[in-house]
Amino acid sequence: MGWGAVSAELALWGALAAPIAQALLVLVLPRPPGLRDTLHILFACAGAGCAFYLVVAVAGGEGARMVLARPLPDVDLAFSAEPLGALIAALILGLGAPHAMHTAGMVRATREKAPARLMAFCALAIAAAVAVALSANLFSLFVASQALIVATFPLVAHPGDEDSRRAAGIFLGTLFASSIGLFLPAMVWTYAISGALEFQPGGVFVGGIDAITANVLLTLFVLGLAMTAIPPMHGWLRASTRAPFPGLVSIYALAIFPAGGVGLLKIAAFVFGPALNDAALAARALMVLAGVGMCVAALLALSKQDLRERLAYSCVAQSLAVVIGALLALPAGLFAAALQIVALSCAAATLLMAAGTVAAVTGRVNAADYAGLGRVMPWTFAGFALAAASMIGMPPFSGAWAKLWLITAAAASGLVWAAALVGVAAVLTFAHLGPLAANALAAKAPADAFKRPDGASILLAVPVLVSALATLWLLVLANPLAVFLAPIWTPRP
Amino acid sequence: MFGLFLDWARPHAALIVFAAPLAGAALAVLAPMARLAWLIAAVCAIAAAVVALDFAARGLSGGGGDGAGLFATALVACCAAAALVGAGALLTDWGPRAGRYALALALCVGAGWSGALLAPDLVGVFLAAETAWLASVALVALSGERDRGALNGALGMLGAGGVASALFVLGIGLIGRGVGTLQLAALPAVQIAMPGLAATGVGLVLAALALKAGVAPLHVWVGAAYGRAGGFASLVLGAVGAVGALAALVRVAAFAIPAPAIGAGVAMSLAGLGAASVVVGSLQAIGASNLRRLAAYAGAAQAGAVLISAALGSMAGFAAALVQLFAMAAVAIVLLGGGAALGGVQALHLLNGLGRRAPFTAAAISLGGLSLMGAPLTIGFLGRWRLIEAGVGAGWWWAAGAAIAASLAGVFYCGRLIERLYVRRAAAAFTGGDNPWRLALAPALLAGVGAIGLGLAPDGLLRAAAAAAAQLWDGAP
Numbered sequence: 001m002g003w004g005a006v007s008a009e010l011a012l013w014g015a016l017a018a019p020i021a022q023a024l025l026v027l028v029l030p031r032p033p034g035l036r037d038t039l040h041i042l043f044a045c046a047g048a049g050c051a052f053y054l055v056v057a058v059a060g061g062e063g064a065r066m067v068l069a070r071p072l073p074d075v076d077l078a079f080s081a082e083p084l085g086a087l088i089a090a091l092i093l094g095l096g097a098p099h100a101m102h103t104a105g106m107v108r109a110t111r112e113k114a115p116a117r118l119m120a121f122c123a124l125a126i127a128a129a130v131a132v133a134l135s136a137n138l139f140s141l142f143v144a145s146q147a148l149i150v151a152t153f154p155l156v157a158h159p160g161d162e163d164s165r166r167a168a169g170i171f172l173g174t175l176f177a178s179s180i181g182l183f184l185p186a187m188v189w190t191y192a193i194s195g196a197l198e199f200q201p202g203g204v205f206v207g208g209i210d211a212i213t214a215n216v217l218l219t220l221f222v223l224g225l226a227m228t229a230i231p232p233m234h235g236w237l238r239a240s241t242r243a244p245f246p247g248l249v250s251i252y253a254l255a256i257f258p259a260g261g262v263g264l265l266k267i268a269a270f271v272f273g274p275a276l277n278d279a280a281l282a283a284r285a286l287m288v289l290a291g292v293g294m295c296v297a298a299l300l301a302l303s304k305q306d307l308r309e310r311l312a313y314s315c316v317a318q319s320l321a322v323v324i325g326a327l328l329a330l331p332a333g334l335f336a337a338a339l340q341i342v343a344l345s346c347a348a349a350t351l352l353m354a355a356g357t358v359a360a361v362t363g364r365v366n367a368a369d370y371a372g373l374g375r376v377m378p379w380t381f382a383g384f385a386l387a388a389a390s391m392i393g394m395p396p397f398s399g400a401w402a403k404l405w406l407i408t409a410a411a412a413s414g415l416v417w418a419a420a421l422v423g424v425a426a427v428l429t430f431a432h433l434g435p436l437a438a439n440a441l442a443a444k445a446p447a448d449a450f451k452r453p454d455g456a457s458i459l460l461a462v463p464v465l466v467s468a469l470a471t472l473w474l475l476v477l478a479n480p481l482a483v484f485l486a487p488i489w490t491p492r493p
Numbered sequence: 494m495f496g497l498f499l500d501w502a503r504p505h506a507a508l509i510v511f512a513a514p515l516a517g518a519a520l521a522v523l524a525p526m527a528r529l530a531w532l533i534a535a536v537c538a539i540a541a542a543v544v545a546l547d548f549a550a551r552g553l554s555g556g557g558g559d560g561a562g563l564f565a566t567a568l569v570a571c572c573a574a575a576a577l578v579g580a581g582a583l584l585t586d587w588g589p590r591a592g593r594y595a596l597a598l599a600l601c602v603g604a605g606w607s608g609a610l611l612a613p614d615l616v617g618v619f620l621a622a623e624t625a626w627l628a629s630v631a632l633v634a635l636s637g638e639r640d641r642g643a644l645n646g647a648l649g650m651l652g653a654g655g656v657a658s659a660l661f662v663l664g665i666g667l668i669g670r671g672v673g674t675l676q677l678a679a680l681p682a683v684q685i686a687m688p689g690l691a692a693t694g695v696g697l698v699l700a701a702l703a704l705k706a707g708v709a710p711l712h713v714w715v716g717a718a719y720g721r722a723g724g725f726a727s728l729v730l731g732a733v734g735a736v737g738a739l740a741a742l743v744r745v746a747a748f749a750i751p752a753p754a755i756g757a758g759v760a761m762s763l764a765g766l767g768a769a770s771v772v773v774g775s776l777q778a779i780g781a782s783n784l785r786r787l788a789a790y791a792g793a794a795q796a797g798a799v800l801i802s803a804a805l806g807s808m809a810g811f812a813a814a815l816v817q818l819f820a821m822a823a824v825a826i827v828l829l830g831g832g833a834a835l836g837g838v839q840a841l842h843l844l845n846g847l848g849r850r851a852p853f854t855a856a857a858i859s860l861g862g863l864s865l866m867g868a869p870l871t872i873g874f875l876g877r878w879r880l881i882e883a884g885v886g887a888g889w890w891w892a893a894g895a896a897i898a899a900s901l902a903g904v905f906y907c908g909r910l911i912e913r914l915y916v917r918r919a920a921a922a923f924t925g926g927d928n929p930w931r932l933a934l935a936p937a938l939l940a941g942v943g944a945i946g947l948g949l950a951p952d953g954l955l956r957a958a959a960a961a962a963a964q965l966w967d968g969a970p
Contacts, residue, residue, distance in 0.1 A: 069949040071870055072878060077949075143869040157916050165916060169908075176904045180867070181897055188881045188893070 008057035008064035012081050014050030015089050016134065018043050019096065019127035023120040030116035037104035040119050044100035051093040058086045059484055065136060075197050077143060080136035084269070084338060084488045087481070088133040088262040091342055092254050095349045095470065096126045098463030099254060102353045103246040105459025109360035118158055122246055124151040125255040132259040138187050138197040138271060141263055142179070145227065148259055149175045155247030156240050167239035174236040175226050183224025186217050190271065199266055201488060203273025214279035221267050222286050227260025228323050229316045230286070231293040237316060241308045245356030248308060252315045253349035261322040261341040268326040269334055269488045276329040283327040290323040291421030298428030305366045307355045310432060311348070314391060317425050318344040324422065325406050328413050331489040336405035338485055339474060343390055343398035350387030350467040354380050357460040361450055367436050374441035376450070379461045381440050383468035388433040390471040393426040398474040499547055506548035507611050510570055513541040514604035518597035527592040531581050534596040538574040538603060545570035545607065553960040559678070560961030561747045564815050565740030566610040572732045572822050573603025575936035576725070579830055583725040587638060595635050599729045601628035606737025610744060615665050615675040615698065618741060626654045626705055629734045636723040646718035653704055653714040661701035667694030681751040688754035695749045695759050699742055703766060706738035708800065709773035709793040719789040724833025727785045731792055731825040736818065739796050743803050743814050747965045750806045764804035770797025771895045775902030784839045787906060788828035791865055794899050795821040801892050802880045809886060811962040813879035819954060820864060820876040823944045827861030830937030841910065846919030853934060855914045860941030862911050866903035871948040
């Protein structure tokens, strides 16, 4: 084993362990706040560094795998670095660094009662999402997704009142019920058919699979991954809006949606592969569900005044686009879905951090109260506008390339209606985000904007800008990414 | 010295597993001090557990033996040893005299169920099971010294036990008439002259054992007994009594199901009873407002999953049943042992905020809860996985559905329990204890860690369960 492989393995360990260490240190050393925040930010940056190194190593042809346990015969609890997982891990941990900085700013600005707990569970949610992305087999994916549900539950329950507890119960119940009731049987069934759960390009159903089984399995897997918020398994979404803003960033931008998206992509590419064509009926039905759900979610977002709810539904509309891309059974669809995860995470992180900053500094969380705030918080709202443009799908931001690929792939597979639904959802996204951003930047500034005299601190403003700039990166990286991700749809000879 | 002891014990292993606890019981009653009685009881229980483990390890590495009996005897002996080690801190539940009797009765419960698992014929099973059951009743009745309500529980057990005994005796009679022998090992191979009579007899025997194991809906005695018995009595009842009775039931089923003339009927009855137990037990656990009752009803749901696994009638099914039996024992020790360590604090609303007040007890209960809900990397998940796998393999999709339903219900009631421990704020003054070095908590903590450890590295357990199931099949026609 060469140094390269060893260092890739170290980077894999680092990417998984850094957020866990971050959480533990924050819990163990909650005081003084300066030390706590420094550790929180430093370990987030260390995790991001490991993840970026992992991407470079994988791009250089190196592989890494770590086995933690063998809880079932022939099934390891294992994590490995392959292009898709490494990319999403780098995305989550890369955005995790500005998020850590923003969380430190938020807990100070809002005088949070339990800052260490909030920070720790944000970090644990990120750790679990990274574990989902880097999972080497279905079992590890299942374990990591369960860990993710458990890690995000305290974020929803964080306010501690009766409503939050009830909301957290709904959140936990919906996600667990779909995971255990649908995903688990699908996994055991897959194991019974193929005798293996290991992800591999080309899928695990090497000897083929009959159409009925393929259709039922695909339905169980897709609905079992309720983290994508596919209807009717989206009950957790509204409940999750009870979380504080740093928790919302973790849930929507860094953990649940990216994990759901990458989980679905792994199942489409590494479990089904070409066998996805045998499940065409279920795939079409699920795409209809996702397409209609996408439009309805964007419409619902339009009806919401509370920014947390509006952005939550807006994120659902984006997440369901990932489902459509994954189910197209085309390399272009998988690529579009991967780009969509990147675009969603960057834009959602920016929007939610900006909304958090506004809430902390001005106390405003209603869309109607945003008018003119861009004039007193120009940096924050510059970021907000860039992210909104990406979410809508305006060139040259990330969202545009993702949607372009998605519409092209849908049209290429003869599913013009799917392409049309993606287009309609984009228009509706414009309707609920465009005027909001424009009004914030163009209207007259309110006289009593700040509840804090000094406005937004650097810890609140800089992360918004950093993640907003990340929405531009696909402009230059789309092509290299296509080359980087090619192995996921190219079966090994 | 340890090697010498094993060398001496090996030729008489079965006798020692049964007789050492009984001898210990006699000595404990005669001991002048409660502490000395506990020491004697713990030493005898540990000695029996060590011999049982060695006996099982040797027996399972060979072929053609009574795999289910060997596996389950070791499990029951270990559970009894764990309960008796923990009893050192629970003697204050009784006065000095009653404490000695409690220890002796607990040893008799362990010896009785071990005997039932080693007995070669049905009469032996009956006599040993009756010994264990009557000792359990007396143990619950002893709790009446502090809480008169425990006497109601003991009375309920006595009544239910009487019915069970009548069914058992009737079943033995019918089997004797229908099969011509009461030897368990002969059942799979013998030519059964009157299959209807024999099947009815086996059904009655299994119903009697199910009643004693607390399998729903035959668990009429469970609520009052667990709810009002003291911490130690409920620990012995759940971790030794229920596990022992269920293991005896699985053992009898393991010999009856391979018998061609009666196997199908027995399997169907077991499957029906198992499904009912999963549903009823889960629903009652959801509605439970007391930790001990929750553990008892959750145990009924787990017992249902064990019965369904056994009813599959395949090697994979019996292996799954033994793994789940192990998981059930671990959870019983964790929940009831953790509950015992808390003393009088049993109502669920009093457990709010326990994570801060008693972190070790809360951690132990949480580990048990995670296993109960079938969380990945726990022994509970392994058991459910094995059941689903065996069910899918046999085309029993509903069995897989039952396992998943049990897990979902577990998520509901254990999730709520864990939420109470860590998310809710305590509203009332705490009167329980949480000293991690208290022996009462030691078995619960060890079993909790074991539930996770075996979930992470289950090779040894899976091999043992597979070897036990394979031995049963070697003996089958």
